[in-house]
Amino acid sequence: MSLMQQLTRKKFPSDLVTQNLTKCLTAWDLGLMGVGAIIGTGIFVLTGIAAATQAGPAVIVSFILSGIACGFAALSYAELSASVGGSGSAYGYSYAAFGEFIAWIIGWDLILEYAVSVEAVANGWAGYVKDALTAMGVGLPHEFTKGPLVLVHADGMTAAQKLLPANACSFTFLHDCYHATGDIMNLPAVLVILALMGLLVAGVKESVRFNAAMVFIKLLTIAVFICVALFHVDFANWKNFMPFGWYGVSADGETHGVLAGASMVFFAYVGFDAVSTAVGEAKNPRRDVPIGILGSLLFCTVIYIVVSGLLTLVVPYTALNVSSPVAHALQLAGVNWASALVATGVIIGLTTVMLVLYYGLTRILMSMAGDGLLPRFFSAVNGKTHTPVKNTVLCGIVMAAMAGVIPLDVLADLVNIGTLAAFVLVCAGVIVLRKTRPDMPRPFRMPFGPFLPLMGILSCGALIFFLPLITQLRFVVWLAVGLLIYFLYSGKNSSLAAEPR
Numbered sequence: 001m002s003l004m005q006q007l008t009r010k011k012f013p014s015d016l017v018t019q020n021l022t023k024c025l026t027a028w029d030l031g032l033m034g035v036g037a038i039i040g041t042g043i044f045v046l047t048g049i050a051a052a053t054q055a056g057p058a059v060i061v062s063f064i065l066s067g068i069a070c071g072f073a074a075l076s077y078a079e080l081s082a083s084v085g086g087s088g089s090a091y092g093y094s095y096a097a098f099g100e101f102i103a104w105i106i107g108w109d110l111i112l113e114y115a116v117s118v119e120a121v122a123n124g125w126a127g128y129v130k131d132a133l134t135a136m137g138v139g140l141p142h143e144f145t146k147g148p149l150v151l152v153h154a155d156g157m158t159a160a161q162k163l164l165p166a167n168a169c170s171f172t173f174l175h176d177c178y179h180a181t182g183d184i185m186n187l188p189a190v191l192v193i194l195a196l197m198g199l200l201v202a203g204v205k206e207s208v209r210f211n212a213a214m215v216f217i218k219l220l221t222i223a224v225f226i227c228v229a230l231f232h233v234d235f236a237n238w239k240n241f242m243p244f245g246w247y248g249v250s251a252d253g254e255t256h257g258v259l260a261g262a263s264m265v266f267f268a269y270v271g272f273d274a275v276s277t278a279v280g281e282a283k284n285p286r287r288d289v290p291i292g293i294l295g296s297l298l299f300c301t302v303i304y305i306v307v308s309g310l311l312t313l314v315v316p317y318t319a320l321n322v323s324s325p326v327a328h329a330l331q332l333a334g335v336n337w338a339s340a341l342v343a344t345g346v347i348i349g350l351t352t353v354m355l356v357l358y359y360g361l362t363r364i365l366m367s368m369a370g371d372g373l374l375p376r377f378f379s380a381v382n383g384k385t386h387t388p389v390k391n392t393v394l395c396g397i398v399m400a401a402m403a404g405v406i407p408l409d410v411l412a413d414l415v416n417i418g419t420l421a422a423f424v425l426v427c428a429g430v431i432v433l434r435k436t437r438p439d440m441p442r443p444f445r446m447p448f449g450p451f452l453p454l455m456g457i458l459s460c461g462a463l464i465f466f467l468p469l470i471t472q473l474r475f476v477v478w479l480a481v482g483l484l485i486y487f488l489y490s491g492k493n494s495s496l497a498a499e500p501r
Helices: 003-008 027-038 041-083 089-097 100-135 187-202 204-229 258-269 272-281 285-314 325-332 336-370 389-405 409-436 451-465 469-493
Strands: 149-152 171-173 176-180
Touching (some): 027 272, 027 285, 027 336, 041 089, 041 325, 041 336, 041 451, 089 409, 100 336, 100 469, 187 336, 187 389, 204 285, 204 325, 204 336, 258 285, 258 451, 272 285, 272 336, 272 409, 325 336, 336 389, 409 451, 409 469
Antiparallel strands (some): 149 176
C-alpha cells in the first residue's frame, strides 16, 4: 500500500465500528445534553468580557454572527449524523469523507478541544465555589485555591486579572512568562473533575438524569435573571452601541470590534457537537441526533441574544469586565437576592458543561481506539456499567492534574480554533459525500446544498482568521505533535491496515 493510499483509506458508514454500549438516549435526552454543554461559561462569563473589551452593547451582533456560523456547522453535523451514523463526531465523519489521515488530524484536534475545555471550565467553577464558600464564612486555605503558576502577558495581566509588573517572570518557556504564585494546587478544580469521573463511570443513564436536573435549575436561574432585568433596563446604556467598530487591531496586537467579539464568544457555542458523540447510545440516532443538535443550538442562541441584550441594558458595558457579569449586573442594580441566586446557577451551569464535554472526550477516544488509531485500552467497555471505565478514569486523572496545577489561559483560545477547524471539515464533508456517495441514505438532508455548507466553511474560516496569531501558531504546534504520533503509531496500527488489500 502506497503512502497516499494509506492516508486516504476510508471507513464508510457500513464499515464504522459499533460499540457495546447501551442504547438508552432519546431526542429529549440529547437535546438536554446539548443545552447542558452549551449554556455555561459563554453566558455567565464571556458575555460581559466580550461586551467590555471587544464589542460593547453590539455584543448581541457578535453572538448572532457566531450563532449563524455555528448554524451552518450544525446543519452539516445533522446531515452527517443521520447518514454516516455509527461513529459520532467530526472524527467519524471525516473518516468517511476524506480518509484516515484527515480523520486522525481532526480527532487529535478534538482531543485538545474537549480536554482543555473541561480543564478551563473546572478552573472557572472553582473560582465561583471559592467565592460562595467565602461568602458563607467557610474559607479554603489560599494555597489550595490556585495553581503554582500563572501566565503573565505583556501588559502584566494574568489569568486572574491581577496586574503584575510586565517582567514578573519566575521563568520563561516558549517566549511565555510565568510567575510563581507560591500556591500548591487548585483543589476544587481537581475534586469536581474526579467527582464527574465517578458519575460517568457509574453509567450513561445516571449521567443523563443528573444532567437533566442540573439543566432545569440552570434554565430557572436564567429565567429569574431575565424577569428581574426587564424591570431595570436603561436604553441610555445603548447610546454608544458599537464603540469598538467592526474590527481593529491595537498597537500591542490585541484585536477588538464586533468581528473579534464574534471569535471570542464563539466559545459560548462549543458543546452542541458533543451531541454527535452519543450516536452509539441513542435509541434512534438517525432521527434523534439531528433533533438534539439543531434544537439545542437554536434554543441556546435565542437565550444568548436575550441575556446579552438585557445585560448591556441594565448596566453600562464598561462595568462588565468581571468574572461573573450576570450576577454583578444584578448586584449593581440593587437586586442582591437575585444576584446570589444567579451565582448559584453559575456553579450548577458550569457543572453540566464539564459533564457533557468530559463524556464527549471519552467517546471520541473510544471511537479512535476502535479504529486502531489509539491503543485498544481506550475502547474497552465494562461489562457491568457498559461504559469505557478505563478510558474515563485515565482522562479524569490527567485532566484533574492539569486543572490543578497548569495555567490554562495559554491554551484557552485553542478550544476555539480547534472547534472551528472541526466545523470547517464537517461542512466540507457534506459537500464531498454528496459528490462521492450521492446514493447514501440521508434521513436528514441539509437544505440549499452545497451553498450552506460552503457558507459554513467561509464563516468558520473567517473566525479563525480573527483569532490572535499566537493561537494559530500554537495550534500548528499541536497538530505537528499529532502528525508525529500518526506516522509512528496510528498509521501502522489502524484496523484498515490489517484488512486484505
